[in-house]
Amino acid sequence: MTSPLGVYIHWPYCARVCPYCDFNVFKARRDAEPAALARAIVADLEAQAALTGPRELVSIFFGGGTPSLMDPAWAAEIVDAARRLWTPAPDLEVTLEANPTDADVDRFDAFAQAGVNRLSLGLQSLDDEALRFLGRNHDAAAAIRAAEKAAACFPRLSLDLIYARPGQTPAAWADELKTAVALGAEHISPYQLTIEAGTAFDRAVRRGTWAPPGPETGAALFDTTQRVLQAEGFEAYEVSNHARGEAARSRHNLVYWRGQDYVGAGPGAHGRITVEGVRQATCAAAKPADYIARVAQTGAGIETREALSPREAAEERVLAGLRIAEGVAREDLVALAIPPERIAHLVSLGLLADDPRRLRATPAGRLVLDRLTAELAA
Ligand SMILES: C[S@@+](CC[C@H](N)C(=O)[O-])C[C@H]1O[C@@H](n2cnc3c(N)ncnc32)[C@H](O)[C@@H]1O
Ligand code: SF4
Numbered sequence: 001m002t003s004p005l006g007v008y009i010h011w012p013y014c015a016r017v018c019p020y021c022d023f024n025v026f027k028a029r030r031d032a033e034p035a036a037l038a039r040a041i042v043a044d045l046e047a048q049a050a051l052t053g054p055r056e057l058v059s060i061f062f063g064g065g066t067p068s069l070m071d072p073a074w075a076a077e078i079v080d081a082a083r084r085l086w087t088p089a090p091d092l093e094v095t096l097e098a099n100p101t102d103a104d105v106d107r108f109d110a111f112a113q114a115g116v117n118r119l120s121l122g123l124q125s126l127d128d129e130a131l132r133f134l135g136r137n138h139d140a141a142a143a144i145r146a147a148e149k150a151a152a153c154f155p156r157l158s159l160d161l162i163y164a165r166p167g168q169t170p171a172a173w174a175d176e177l178k179t180a181v182a183l184g185a186e187h188i189s190p191y192q193l194t195i196e197a198g199t200a201f202d203r204a205v206r207r208g209t210w211a212p213p214g215p216e217t218g219a220a221l222f223d224t225t226q227r228v229l230q231a232e233g234f235e236a237y238e239v240s241n242h243a244r245g246e247a248a249r250s251r252h253n254l255v256y257w258r259g260q261d262y263v264g265a266g267p268g269a270h271g272r273i274t275v276e277g278v279r280q281a282t283c284a285a286a287k288p289a290d291y292i293a294r295v296a297q298t299g300a301g302i303e304t305r306e307a308l309s310p311r312e313a314a315e316e317r318v319l320a321g322l323r324i325a326e327g328v329a330r331e332d333l334v335a336l337a338i339p340p341e342r343i344a345h346l347v348s349l350g351l352l353a354d355d356p357r358r359l360r361a362t363p364a365g366r367l368v369l370d371r372l373t374a375e376l377a378a
Contacts, residue, residue, distance in 0.1 A: 002053075002054050002055045002056050003055060003056070003260070003261065003274070004055070004058045004089070004255065004260050004261070005052060005056065005057055005058065005086055005255075005260070005261050005262065005263065006057075006058060006060075006061065006251075006252050006255035006256075006260065006261070006262035006263075007059065007061070007082050007086075007262065007263045007265070008063060008252075008262055008263070008264045008265070008266075008269055008270075008271070009041060009060065009062045009078055009265055009266050009269070010024065010063055010064065010065065010264070010265070010266030010267055010268055010269040010284075011062055011063070011065045011066065011067035011069075011070050011266060012024055012025055012026050012064060012065040012266065012267045012268065012288055013025070013026055013027070013028040013029060013034060013064070013065055013069060013070075014026070014027070014028060014064065014065055014066045014069075014099075015028050015066065015069065015099070015101070015103070015137055016135070016137050018135045018136065019134070019135040019200035019201045019204075020134065020135075020162070020193060020194075020195070020196065020200075020201045021199065022196035022197070022198060022199050023064070023065065024065070024267060024268035024286055025064065025065050028066075028069060033288055033289065033292070034070065034071075034074075035071075035074070037266070037267070037288050037291070037292055038070065038071070038074035038077065038078065040292045040296070040301065041078055041265045041266050041301075042077055042078060042081045043295050043299065044265040044266075044295050044299075044300050044302075045078070045081050045082055045085055045263065045265050046081065046085060046299075047298075047299035047300035048263045048265065048271070048282075048300055048302070049085035049086065049263075051275055051300075052086075052261065052263060052273050052274075054086065054087065055086045055087070055261070056086070056087050056088075056089050057082060057083065057087060057088045057089060057092060058089045058092065058093065058255065058260075059092070059093040059095070059251045059252035060078075060079060060082050060093070060094045060095070060252075061093075061094075061252040062075060062078075062094075062095065062096040062097060062116075063097050065097075066097070066099050066104070067096050067097055067098070068096060068097065068098035068099055068104035068107060068108075068111070069099075069104060072107050072110035072111045072113070072114045073110075073114070075096065075111060075114040075115075076113070076114035079094055079114055079116075080115075083115075091251075092117075093118055093156075093250075093251040093252060094115050094116050094117050094118065095116070095118040095119070095120055095250070095252055096116045096118075096119055096120065097120045098119055098120065098121050098122065098146070099122050099137075099138070100121055100122065100123060100138050100142050100143040100145070100146030100147070101137055101138045101142060101146075102142065102145075104146070105145065105146045108149055108150060108153040108154070109153055112153045112154055116154065117154060117155050117156060118155070118156035118157070118158065119153070119154045119156070119157050119158070120158040120159075120160065120189075121143075121146060121147055121150055121157065121158065121159050121185075122160045123143045123146075123147065123159050123160060123161055123180065124136055124143075124160065124161060124162045125140070125143075125161065125162065125165070125176065126140045126144070126179050126180060127140060127172075127176060128140050130165055130168075131143075133165060133166075134162060135200075144183065147159065147183040147184075147185070148183070151183065151184045151185070156186055156187070156248070157183075157184065157185040157187070158185055158186070158187035158188065158189060158250065159185045159189070160190075160191065161176070161177070161180060161188065161189070161190045161191070162190075162191050162192075162193050163190055163191070163193065163221050163225065164192045164193045164212060164213050164217070164218050164221050165212075165213075166210045166211065166212060166213065168213065168217075168221065170220050170221055170223075170224040173221055173224050173225070174224050174227075174228050177190070177224070177225065177228045177229065178228060178232070181228075181229070181232045181234075186243065186244045186245070187241070187242065187244070187249070187250060188229060188234060188242045189240055189241050189242070190225050190229075190242075191240050192218060192221070192222065192240075193212060195212060219367075222367075225242075226363075229242045235325075237324060237325050237326075238253065238257065238323050238324045238325070239323050239366055239369070241253060254324070257320045257321065257323055257324045258320075258321070258324075259272075259313075259320060259321065259332065261273050261274050261279075263282075264282060264283075264284060265284065265301060266284065266301070267284060267285065267286055267287060267288045267290075267291040267301075268283070268284055268285075268286040268291075269284045269301075270282065270283050270284075271284075271302075272316075278307045278308075279307070279313045280305055280306060281305070281306050281308055282304070282305045283302070283303055284301040284302055284303055285301055286303075290303075309335075310335035311335045311336065314332065314333050314334070314335040314377075315336065317332050317333060318333055318336065318359065318376050318377055319373050319377070322359065322360075322361045322365070322366070322369055322372055322373060322376075323361075323366070325360070326358070326360070327353070327355070327358040327359050327360030327361065328358060328359050328360075329357065330356075330358060330359055333359065333376075336376065336377060338376055342375065342376070343359070343376075346365070346372065346375065346376075350362055350364050350365070351364055351365035351368065351371075351372055352365055352372070359376070
């Protein structure tokens with residue numbers, strides 16, 4: 001059996017750029033660029049398949065930006081190309097990120113026809129005032145309509161929420177989470193609001209217009225998340241990802257967290273591919289026009305491709321592996337030469353589980369991941 005491979009497709013356009021978001025996003029366009037981008041992504045996949053060689057394709061993930069705004073016919077072409085270029089696993093996961101506006105929802109049936117079998121819906125909140133604060137172009141009623149339509153169209157549904165908004169209380173957050181659970185998703189990703197440098201929120205916070213909740217409220221809201229979702233039958237298999245049962249986990253994110261290979265295509269997409277036994281980090285040109293031009297010139301959209309040293313590869317493994325409950329095999333971390341007494345110390349502090357074969361963060365350890373990874377990769 002060939003080793004597993006994920007494919008990440010970045011669709012960078014959004015109807016409106018949200019004030020908290022620092023993803024590689026661009027205002028949606030009505031000219032010929034999006035169609036040219038879809039063609040370039042297919043060509044890029046063809047070029048990168050020549051690098052990876054035969055692999056078992058376990059996941060395709062359309063992320064963004066707002067891929068639910070793309071023409072579903074282009075999504076079908078990209079899915080077909082990936083299926084042709086690699087060997088699809090019997091349970092191939094095909095995820096699409098979607099915004100809950102009516103324009104996006106109208107395309108759900110066509111995306112299901114295109115082969116999408118998992119929708120990741122960006123609800124962000126179910127509170128109208130919070131949605132206005134987050135600069136979203138939909139209200140709670142539209143978010144609920146979108147979730148209901150998604151549950152009817154796709155076998156698998158995941159919901160994104162953003163918490164730790166100013167003034168949010170644990171009690172209100174618990175109610176909001178319970179309302180989200182009632183929408184029937186098998187997977188929920190509640191993200192703590194991060195103030196990213198250079199965003200409109202960053203400028204507002206610097207001006208003192210508002211302040212995010214302090215660490216104590218943040219921790220209380222995190223605890224509420226764990227408690228409510230656990231009581232509702234969700235397992236926190238990663239810091240911000242909760243699934244109802246093993247089959248509901250995101251296969252695609254597990255590719256990242258387990259250190260498996262993935263091809264990245266589309267503007268700014270990152271990839272990790274093993275070529276002749278060496279793990280390489282790839283990054284595509286960030287602007288759509290540059291990416292399209294690069295594919296036309298060189299076949300692939302890759303702008304930088306760097307071999308990772310065994311130590312760099314192991315550092316990435318520990319960083320990603322400690323995020324998930326299953327942790328990381330110690331044999332994958334040989335290049336870090338971690339002194340056994342350092343591990344024993346972290347076990348004695350209750351931050352690592354006492355497991356001779358795997359390095360696993362305890363729930364307490366997952367709260368201080370930065371510290372843990374810094375000590376292990378020192
Ligand atoms: C690539 S984004 C977008 C998906 C889709 N365009 C949307 O907005 O619904 C993936 C998720 O990251 C989360 N996110 C983005 N920026 C964030 C931030 N600054 N803090 C917390 N979560 C964030 C949001 O929950 C979002 O749904
Ligand atoms: S959160 Fe989603 S819709 Fe908003 S700018 Fe980011 S990618 Fe676009």
